[in-house]
Amino acid sequence: MSAREERPSLSSRTTSLHDYALFRQGIEPDGRVPSGGHPLPGGPPPRALRSREVERVLTELLPPALADPDPARAAARLDRCLPERGMHPDDVYGLARLPLPEEAAARALGRRLLLTATDPAALAVGISLVGKLGGPEDVPGLTTIAVLEGFLQPVLYTLASLRCDTEVLMRLVGILHPDDHARVISQLASRDDPAARQWLLNLPVGPHTGSSQARHVALAVRLADLLEAEHPGTAVLAQGARLLNRMAPEGETGSSAEILAYKPAVRVYEALVRRADRLPPTLDHHAILLSLALDLSSGPPVLLGWRPGLREELLVRLDRLLSTPDWAAVLDGARTHEDRCRADWIRRMRREPFDRTTPDGLRIHVVERDPRFGDEVETRILLDGRPLVPRVFPQGRSPAPEFVLGRDLLRATPEEREVTLSTAYCDEGCCGTLTVTVRRDGNHVVWHGRRQDGIGPRLPEYRFDAAAYDAEVERARTDDTWCRSARGTARLIAAGLHERPGLLARWGIPLSWCRTAGPYEETVVLRLAFGPGVSGATGREASRWVQLEWRLPDDGRPPALRAAAALERLATTDPRTYARFRDGNKEYAESLGLRLPDDD
Structure with missing residues (x-):
């Protein structure tokens, strides 16, 4: 019998x-x-009890267990009784606040449960x-448990x-x-x-380095x-540039860009850019310095407390460095x-910032962000030189160009048009x-701000010169120098479906999405959804829906074709x-x- 065939017996309450x-851990590859x-x-496990019931159950079951001179017997009784009472793991971490007069008995019981609990x-x-x-001798058992679903955070709290030792967290x-990784790295x-x-x-x-994690690392x-x-x-x-780049994305965790909460940010940008010419010219270094410039030009870092002219000076320095023959080569x-x-x-993106x-x-x-970190493209709207979304709506992110530019939503007419520039991350x-x-x-x-149902920001009124406004919207709408072939194809397909709603309606397909297969792929992916569940049915009919996927590999033709x-x-088909x-x-x-x- 193989190890995987034995799994059901090891999943029992024994x-x-x-x-x-x-x-x-033993049966998984590597x-x-x-x-x-x-x-x-x-x-x-399901949640079953309210907070008052939790306290009552713990008060009822824990003292007899601590009074039992046999920790093995006490642990077995709790292991049996807690699930019978509907206790959930998250319910019991508050017991650390309860008085434990017999510390030796409580320690012995805890250690026994750590190694023998089935619930x-x-x-x-x-x-x-x-x-x-507990003490250092309990660390191996805790790190073993940390790999189980739902137990990493409480284990990390306990290890703290x-x-x-620091080495324990590194191994984890x-x-x-x-x-x-982020939770462990934050503790480190x-x-x-x-x-x-x-x-x-x-x-x-x-790509797995979160913006908050990057800020904590930079501070540490x-x-x-x-x-x-x-x-x-x-x-x-190089590491400093990477950390700054990971702190800069807008609203990644439903709050302000982390770079705005990083107090030494201006010092770090200045020190790094002034010494950037010490970096050897490599593709990776070119990419991380260009990312710095893109954010310094139009991203959340614009909102930092810059001395007059300093940000502009740093952009000039980066431009000169990246324009040298060695860096261009x-x-x-x-x-x-x-x-x-x-x-x-x-x-x-080279000239954009x-x-x-x-x-x-x-x-x-x-x-367009560095493809190493995904396939994201942002339409950054600046008013009087300051990026709008991170300034007034830190919970949101700048919209994709396919939405705000591809549908020509910013075009101004005498008839008032409502435009959503960003939706909250949450x-x-x-x-x-x-x-x-x-x-x-x-x-x-x-532009006049609107507030939906009393939530979200409300912009003050902005007035723009109409000729300058029209010229800027038209320039942005027609400029596709940022767009790679696959994304251009996906944009044209999406635009064609939007302009011709009857094209898919004839097949009974009300929803579609079109995008690239990934940052390093030229394949275009079109997804189509249909069925009663997609069309708003309720009850049993709501479950009747299908999503199809049509993949279009690169065939060398231009996006329009x-x-x-x-x-x-x-x-036609x-x-x-x-x-x-x-x-x-x-x-x-x-x-x-x-x-x-x-089926697999």
Whole structure:
């Protein structure tokens, strides 16, 4: 019998969660942990009790367990009784606040539960007791449990209370999924420990590095002091640029860009750019310096407390450096597919932060981010030289150009038009939207803020010279120098479907999305959704829906020809005959005669 065939027996209530975690680690390739941790046997436990009931159950069950001279018997009783009472792991972490007069008994009980509990709530009791009364000898058991779904955060809290060695957290990062690194790294960043600072300074900064995490790392390693040193070193310069770039994205966590909360930001930008010529000219260095310039030109860093002229001076320095022959030559030396894609991105964005002025009135910057960090393109709207969305709506992000420019929403007419410039990162119903009305008033264009249902920001009235406004909107709408071939194809297909709503309606398909397959791919992906559930049905009919996917690989033709051919096929042939099932109700799909992919 193989290890995987044995899994059901190890998922029963006869096996402790500690041993189950060891088993899962042993059978996974390279000891890999999935995002969020290994799933618990039987799935996540349900929430059943209210806070007052939780306190009553703990007060009833815990004292007898602590009074039992046999910790094994007491642990077994709690392991049996807590799930019977409907306890959830999150319910019991508050027991650390309860008085524990018999500390030795509580410690013994906690350690026993940590190693033998089969129920998640009982394991949570063990973690809480060990966190309050345990010691270094409990660290191995805790790190074993950390790989289980829902237990990483309480384990990290407990490890902090036990003051575990820095090396323990470093090893934990090595086995967790990258999606879960941020919590451990944040704890490392909170330590005044030279070993932690050195490890953080060498930490790879990539797509999984969140903006908040980047700020905590920069503070922990004392980045400003490192960069202002006489000889900071090229590794420190490059890492500093990467951290600044990861702090700059708008509203990534539903709040202001982290760069605006990073107090040494101006010092760090100045020290880094003044020493940027010490970096060797490489493709990666070119990309991170260009990203710095894009944000200094039109991103949230514009809103920092700059001395007059300093930001403009730093942009001039970056432009001069990246224009030198050695730096320009690195683009032609790209060898791998991903490097060539990144070099093409640099060519598209190279002049964006340097050729544009930011005069009074409206200015629109379309900025594509480094493909190493995704396929994101932002329409950054600047009013009087200051980026609008991060200034007045920190919960939101700048819109994609396909939305605000592709549909020509900013065009001003005497008839008032309402335009949503940004939706909250969390949800429109939570923090609202940034919405304005646009109308022409004689020789002026007027923007007037609107507030939806009492939530979200309300802009003051802005008046623009109509001729200058029209020219800027038209320039931004027709400029596609930022757009790579696949995205251009996707934009034209989406625009064609928007202009010809009957094209898909004839096949009974009300919803569609079109985008590229990824930052390094030229394949275009069109997704189509239909069925009663998509059209607003309720009850049992709501589950009857299907999403199809049609992938269009690059065939070497220009975007206009690729898009025209795709739209022609959609107009003449039912896409349900060639698009593949991606998601939805399989039984409903089969009833329509759709071909489903083979089950794995």
